[in-house]
Amino acid sequence: MKELPLFPLHAVLFPGGELRLxxxxxxxxxxxxxxxxxxxxxGVCQIADGHEVGVPATPASFGTTAQIVDFNVDPQGILGIVVEGVQRFHVKQVRIRDTGMVVADVDLFEDEPSTLRAEHSLLASLLDKILEQAGGKHAKAPARLFDSACWVGYRLAELLPLDNDQRQGLLQCACPHQRLSMLLQWVPKLTRE
Incomplete structure (x- = not known):
């Protein structure tokens, strides 16, 4: 168990993903x-109840640890940071400090290395095409990552036009193959819309 300060947002961060705040x-x-x-x-958690600004929001029960990788100050003097998702966690107990900071005791999860199964190979191809068009941080990812069930699932969860509740469900899913199966069911609906 580890204590983490939490940054509740109307967004879901995945391990290896990036957010600008x-x-x-x-x-x-x-x-x-x-x-x-x-x-x-x-910790970055989707907001279960409340707003990003003002009164402390209630965080979802699962989130991702975030490492600050860059920062800047915009012309209005507001600090901007870029964070990278590191590791999934489960919130056990939440407290609000007198400063309004939400902190939580969390259990951290290590993703088990898991090779993409044949029934999910279509998703790796889809991800490759999306990254080719979208560019970004993962556009030139090494081919070996497309064999990782966790990595393919996380990247598709970020890039496909899903709502945050769907993304949260994928983050909470402990099994990378189950996460990919959920995505495989949603892809035909997403391509028709």
Whole structure:
């Protein structure tokens, strides 16, 4: 069990994924300072109830640890950070500090290396085509990653036009093959829309 500061958002972050965030509330500025100084991670969770700004939101029960990989200040003086997802976690207990910062005791999960199964090979091909068109961080990924059930599932969960509840369900799914099977069921519906 580990204690993490949480950044509840109307977004779902996956391991290996990337998010760009604007940070302006004092509680999050303090969190960014502490994480940067100590080279520590924080947790990103989808908001189960509430809003991103103001009163602390209720986080979903699963999230992903986030490592700050870059930062900048925009012309209005607002801090921007780029975070990369590291590891899935399950929230066990949530507390709100007097600063309004949400912290949680979490169990961290290690993804087991798992090779893509033949019935999911179509998804690896689809991902390759999407990345070829979309570009971005994973556009020139080595071929070996397309054999990883976890990596293919996470990237498709980020890139396909899913709603955040669908993404949250995929994040919570412990088995990478089950995650891919869910995606395989949704792909025909997504391509028709």
């Amino acid at each position: 604007r940070v302006f509330e004092p509680r999050y500025l303090s969190m960014v300072r502490d994480c940067t100084a100590g080279n520590r991670v924080f």
